[in-house]
Amino acid sequence: MLKYPSALNALEQITACAKGKKIALFLDYDGTLSPIVDNPEHAYMPSAMRTAVKNVAKYFPTAIISGRSRDKVYEFVGLTELHYAGSHGMDIMGPVRESESIGDHPNCIRSTDKQGKEVNLFQPAGEFLPMIDEVFRSLVENVKDIRGAKVENNKFCVSVHYRLVDEKSWPAVAHCVCDVLKDYPRLRLTRGRKVLEIRPVIDWDKGKAVEFLLESLGVNHCNDALPIYIGDDRTDEDAFKVLMERNRGYGILVSSVPKESNALYSLRDPSEVMEFLNSLVKWKKSA
């Protein structure tokens, strides 16, 4: 297992590399901006973190990329100045630019956000919506007798939580999920933090969402763009991998224990994430 240098200790290196470049920030939600809690409905973002994210977004384009539904993560974060991608990047609301090619992307439509501003709405798994709803209902029914199991509808994917399930019943949860999934070859199963996640088999993930958003922001092909992605979970590895393979920007893993990762740096927990965001603002103000 590997340990990655602290992004806080590497701040000087990161900001030296950021000089003259356009930083774009990508933030995961659960475990990154909000601490992991037993009840997913109670994963509130501390107000000091909200202030830190609001401040950082004044200086750098900032997007949240979460496994949650886009509406749910917006409800938790509540900042209109950010861009949001839900369902592990399968539901993106991004900015519209004057001269852009992104609007020609299949599955991308013009829409308006909650403030009535024109946006690009990209939902590459749109056709899976009825299937996901059906699977959500079957899963709720299948796990209803397992104490503590909870099914969450994340619009284009479904989460089955077992954090509150007695360890002896974890195999029963997995069995229920596999039993439903066997009838849906176009859906696949991934694992998160005490959660089984069901999602469409499409070539799309958080890494692709980062590229889409960089394109929407007009910086995907700029040599002077510096994407920074901060996340704590397996699905964030897709984004770290894209940054690593393209040798651009920084993936920062949030973890208090050494883990194998495609990230370059690490932060121990959401409070260190907040410190890092505040430091970026401080650096930008003094630059």
Ligand SMILES: O=P(O)(O)OC[C@H]1O[C@H](O[C@H]2O[C@H](CO)[C@@H](O)[C@H](O)[C@H]2O)[C@H](O)[C@@H](O)[C@@H]1O
């Ligand atoms: O991509 P993310 O924003 O990190 O979302 C991934 C999953 O996060 C949530 O579950 C996790 O956080 C919960 C609240 O702290 C915790 O109870 C659960 O055990 C964790 O797995 C969310 O509820 C899931 O739907 C997301 O897929």
